[in-house]
Amino acid sequence: MSDVWVERVTKSFGPHKAVADLSLAVAAGELVAVLGPSGCGKTTLLRLIAGFECPDSGTITIGGRRVAGQGEFVPPEHRRVGMVFQDYALFPHLTVVENVAFGLAGLGRAERRRRTRQALELVGLQHKASNYPDELSGGERQRVALARALAPEPAVVLLDEPFSNLDEALRADLRRDVELILREAEATAILVTHDQEEALSLADRVAVMRDGRIVQLGSPEEVYARPASRWAAEFVGDVNVISGVSRGECAETELGTFDLPSPTPAGPLQIAVRPEQLELVADSQGNAEIVDREFYGHDVLYRVRHETGRTLLVKTPSLELFEIGRRVHVRPARSAVAAPVD
Numbered sequence: 190m191s192d193v194w195v196e197r198v199t200k201s202f203g204p205h206k207a208v209a210d211l212s213l214a215v216a217a218g219e220l221v222a223v224l225g226p227s228g229c230g231k232t233t234l235l236r237l238i239a240g241f242e243c244p245d246s247g248t249i250t251i252g253g254r255r256v257a258g259q260g261e262f263v264p265p266e267h268r269r270v271g272m273v274f275q276d277y278a279l280f281p282h283l284t285v286v287e288n289v290a291f292g293l294a295g296l297g298r299a300e301r302r303r304r305t306r307q308a309l310e311l312v313g314l315q316h317k318a319s320n321y322p323d324e325l326s327g328g329e330r331q332r333v334a335l336a337r338a339l340a341p342e343p344a345v346v347l348l349d350e351p352f353s354n355l356d357e358a359l360r361a362d363l364r365r366d367v368e369l370i371l372r373e374a375e376a377t378a379i380l381v382t383h384d385q386e387e388a389l390s391l392a393d394r395v396a397v398m399r400d401g402r403i404v405q406l407g408s409p410e411e412v413y414a415r416p417a418s419r420w421a422a423e424f425v426g427d428v429n430v431i432s433g434v435s436r437g438e439c440a441e442t443e444l445g446t447f448d449l450p451s452p453t454p455a456g457p458l459q460i461a462v463r464p465e466q467l468e469l470v471a472d473s474q475g476n477a478e479i480v481d482r483e484f485y486g487h488d489v490l491y492r493v494r495h496e497t498g499r500t501l502l503v504k505t506p507s508l509e510l511f512e513i514g515r516r517v518h519v520r521p522a523r524s525a526v527a528a529p530v531d
């Protein structure tokens with residue numbers, strides 16, 4: 190598998206820049222999730238890499254070969270790119286094995302059989318080889334689509350919202366399967382999603398995209414714990430943005446003191462506090478009241494009204510439950526580190 194370089198690529202539709210001066214380098218064998226809200230340009234970015242769109246400016250390089258830009262344009266069929274779509278895009282009149290073999294037309298018969306068998310094994314569907322797509326579950330269809338994308342041994346696999354047609358339980362299982370399959374194939378993969386949990390749980394790095402640009406690129410832990418901006422903090426998960434005063438290594442707020450991830454100049458600042466970075470203590474004289482709660486089994490998300498009038502999100506393990514209306518004390522969880530945001 191190969192590395193992919195997108196360098197300063199812009200693509201406009203009329204006056205609207207769907208992708209704006211965007212750069213992204215994906216290493217060989219790396220799994221990068223592009224995470225952003227609807228309409229931010231994620232699909233356009235994938236289509237540019239695949240060769241279904243031509244950039245207005247900038248260059249795209251796959252495995253050291255320039256495929257777009259500076260007068261070059263390699264068509265999709267010659268880019269060695271495998272695609273997996275939300276709606277599977279399987280041929281209904283072909284069996285599983287025929288679907289997987291479809292992209293291998295140029296190869297000899299023995300090689301086609303070898304690669305088809307290998308791809309079906311990789312996704313664990315050898316036993317469904319003679320079935321038709323409408324005889325498969327959604328998860329199985331998506332695994333066939335992945336086998337079809339991998340069989341030609343592409344330089345890069347591009348996945349566009351591959352799990353969004355599946356129900357929640359199946360999605361979590363298939364997500365893990367797909368990650369393992371891509372890792373076993375040592376695939377370079379770029380996955381587009383608007384689902385934060387999906388991006389964080391699956392990818393080596395997450396590119397957070399907004400209005401055609403990447404606003405943050407980092408490991409899932411970095412993107413979650415050290416958001417680049419208030420917008421990124423709010424997009425990537427539940428968050429409380431709290432005013433405080435930096436004392437260098439820590440920030441003092443009306444809720445208490447939070448450690449800062451790195452020394453920060455003294456003075457006023459805003460910090461992004463995730464709900465699990467706060468904790469609740471039963472206290473009839475406490476500084477807050479429970480106004481709502483969502484029970485998730487392993488943990489509980491509370492909305493509490495603080496004495497300052499603001500509502501805070503607090504996530505706690507479900508070991509101790511607080512009733513709505515209960516008086517509590519909200520404070521920073523032990524060793525809570527909260528990053529400054531603009």
Ligand code: ATP
Nearest residue numbers: 202205207225226227228229230231232233234383
């Ligand atoms: P979603 O998650 O809803 O699929 P997205 O992040 O994938 O969104 P894109 O499909 O890349 O977003 O679209 C980005 C912007 O470019 C949108 O405003 C869209 O309307 C516009 N756009 C995309 N393709 C075209 C096209 N062929 N012609 C005109 N405008 C387009």
